[in-house]
Amino acid sequence: MASELLHDAERHRYSLRVDGALVSAADYVLRDNTISFNHTFTDPKLRGKGYANEVVTYAVDDVEKNTSYRVVPMCWYVGQWFDEHPERAALLDR
Secondary structure, eight states, rough: OOEEHHHTOOOOTEEEETTTTEEEEEEEEEEETTEEEEEEEOOOOTTTTSHHHHHHHHHHHHHHHHHEEEEEEESSSHHHHHOOOOOGGGOOOO
């Protein structure tokens, strides 16, 4: 089973594909100096396996490493992710 984490800047989406199929994604909107994660999705048949966590971790790591954006967690899942990772709170713009 081959998995691949991707950032599609044109579509404003981070995603996880397993064997080529979309499994989970985090969509975002850019505004000024912020990146607002407004939607996450995991294939309903595959929920509970940590796929959304993988995508959000990848996205936050990428934002921190490659941009100067502050994160606005508009999606409940991304907000919960930051609650569970208080060490990453410095990235937030609430």
